[in-house]
Amino acid sequence: MRPLTDQETERLFEKLASYIGRNITQLIDRPDDPHVFRLQRDRVYYVRESIAKLATSVARDKLLCVGTCLGKFTKKTGKFKLHVTALDHIAPLAKYKVWVKPNGEMPFLYGNHVVKAHVGRMTDDTPEHQGVVVYAMNDTPLGFGATARSTAEVRRLDPTAITVFRQADSGEYLRDEDTLF
Secondary structure, three states: OEEOOHHHHHHHHHHHHHHHHHHHHHHHOOOOOOEEEEEEOOEEEEEEHHHHHHHOOOOOOOOOOOOEEEEEEOOOOOOEEEOHHHHHHHOOOOOOEEEEOHHHHHHHHOOOOEEHHHEEEEOOOOOOOOEEEEEEOOOOEEEEEEEOOOHHHHOOOOOOOEEEEEEEEOOHHHHOOOOOO
């Protein structure tokens, strides 16, 4: 397990900023318990600093994971891909949100995009191609994605038009449990 390089940190922060904006500082500067980002086998973990220091005493090949896996860097392009395991950390800090009606929850959790007919409400002034957290109407975070259209354009769309491109959802815990960690 090692700290992220400057380039890796920049890519991680760019991805996180698309969902939580300037709230990244709330992830790092936690006065109660400082957290750090660590890299282990191309996966980025968000872990308490005290636990990260203890983990240095474990051999790299023996250490499976520590903390919360936020995502991983792709091997070919080196881009950062956010995993659904990061949902608990980005949902409370999300800048833009989309709430899905009960009839749209299951299609989203099965890996489909969100169509306009399933949108219950949406944060005002959400731009196009912006990272959003998808919630159920009872404020339970279901996943995250990117908007296909701005809020103003969504109001004029037909009911079958895609509103949010799905990037990760809670159903991945069951569908991809072998590859998440």
